[in-house]
Amino acid sequence: MRINAGPPRAVTLDGADLFDPHFHSEGDPHAVWAYMREHAPLHRQTLPDGRAFWSVTRHVDACRVLGDHREFTSARGSLLAQLGTADAATGRMLVATDPPRHTQLRRPLNRLFSGPALHAAENRIRRAVRTVLAPAAREGRWDLARRAGLLPMAVASALMDLPEEDGERLLHWTGMAAAPEDPAYRVAGAGTTLAVAHHQLFAYFAELVARRRGTTGEDAIRLLLTMRADDGPLSDEEAVVNCYSLLLGANATTPHAVAGTVLALMEHPEQYAAAREDRSLVPGLVEEGLRWTSPASSFLRYAVVDAELSGGVVRPGDAVAVWVGSANRDERVFTDPYRFDIRRTGNRHIAFGFGPHYCLGAAVGRLTLRLFFEEAVDTVEEFRSAGPPRHLVSNFIAGLAELPVRTRP
Numbered sequence: 001m002r003i004n005a006g007p008p009r010a011v012t013l014d015g016a017d018l019f020d021p022h023f024h025s026e027g028d029p030h031a032v033w034a035y036m037r038e039h040a041p042l043h044r045q046t047l048p049d050g051r052a053f054w055s056v057t058r059h060v061d062a063c064r065v066l067g068d069h070r071e072f073t074s075a076r077g078s079l080l081a082q083l084g085t086a087d088a089a090t091g092r093m094l095v096a097t098d099p100p101r102h103t104q105l106r107r108p109l110n111r112l113f114s115g116p117a118l119h120a121a122e123n124r125i126r127r128a129v130r131t132v133l134a135p136a137a138r139e140g141r142w143d144l145a146r147r148a149g150l151l152p153m154a155v156a157s158a159l160m161d162l163p164e165e166d167g168e169r170l171l172h173w174t175g176m177a178a179a180p181e182d183p184a185y186r187v188a189g190a191g192t193t194l195a196v197a198h199h200q201l202f203a204y205f206a207e208l209v210a211r212r213r214g215t216t217g218e219d220a221i222r223l224l225l226t227m228r229a230d231d232g233p234l235s236d237e238e239a240v241v242n243c244y245s246l247l248l249g250a251n252a253t254t255p256h257a258v259a260g261t262v263l264a265l266m267e268h269p270e271q272y273a274a275a276r277e278d279r280s281l282v283p284g285l286v287e288e289g290l291r292w293t294s295p296a297s298s299f300l301r302y303a304v305v306d307a308e309l310s311g312g313v314v315r316p317g318d319a320v321a322v323w324v325g326s327a328n329r330d331e332r333v334f335t336d337p338y339r340f341d342i343r344r345t346g347n348r349h350i351a352f353g354f355g356p357h358y359c360l361g362a363a364v365g366r367l368t369l370r371l372f373f374e375e376a377v378d379t380v381e382e383f384r385s386a387g388p389p390r391h392l393v394s395n396f397i398a399g400l401a402e403l404p405v406r407t408r409p
């Protein structure tokens, strides 16, 4: 995903294919979204095989579609790549379940992200931050995007009490699941890559769940096994799909928020210098980095009733894609949206979503980013580009697969 550092160039919609993962790595979706916000806020795209979806690009419509489950359901899946395919985890996995069942599943899990649990995870995250930034202590070129993957793995491992040595393969499988078209992950066609990733991750968690059932401990897996929804405890299968969801939620997004924000800071060195001067600017830097990068790029919903949005009406059964990165550049909400500004006030970004599915891991995601940038401003004088970044091939995650940097300790 290209991230504009200035107002996007003028385009038309000819040849713009928001479904194509390559368009997000090699094309210029921000320019297309800017055009759509202004001229086609409800835009329909039909694929060669006849499947079709609407795109919403304005902040107000994004919040409406994500926020109102009575009008727009998550139960038919929320990934654009799976357009038109029923989600096998409907009613069992948080992201694919509507309230009231969703509320029952989600309420007990909040404990994992509350004060004491976050506090307990903090040391492990801080250690991971130091590992990620270790190459910065030496002169030379290193890949910040690749190393940033270590961060969410540390978070997820702390949360689920996963063996440290499993981190690398889990990270790879979640990469395959989030960006099956990307050359770093693709093993055959996207569908096969996704199926392999799902098989590996579900088998991994099924074994862990079986081993942990009936044992005691404070981790997320045991919490899933002991919590009760209204109709009783979760089955092993429900626990497995929600372990998958937690791991994917953490791994697919956090590294891209880190790497994309560092790229923005390399393009705006005065902002990094300001944060080094005054550490109290770091929380603002984190929020602006989240708005700027919007790593969770698209979410799908299906209309259940006639619903009027800016630009028209969608009908029951219609698929609607919300483009988060576009909503986060909406000039109706953000002053000078193409300016990266760590002092921005009233930053109402929706990088963590909006409404009932608002990111469960938002607090731990923010903590991870804050710890990373606090450590960075303390120990790294400057990040400099050491080669062109490579953008992830994905219509779901806006991210960087490679970000070569040179750092001055």
Ligand code: HEM
Residues within 6 Å of the ligand: 066, 074, 078, 094, 095, 096, 106, 152, 155, 156, 159, 245, 246, 247, 249, 250, 251, 253, 254, 257, 294, 295, 296, 299, 350, 351, 352, 353, 354, 356, 357, 358, 359, 360, 361, 362, 364, 365
């Ligand atoms: C920068 C980091 C992150 C970003 C940008 C992000 C973004 C998002 C977004 C936009 C959603 C809404 C999905 C929807 O509306 O369908 C979401 C949901 C979710 N996220 Fe995150 N996320 C991040 C980090 C994390 C972490 C660290 C975890 C876990 C440790 C996590 C776990 C989840 C889960 C389980 C959901 C589903 C919540 C539900 O359906 O109720 N996320 N995330």
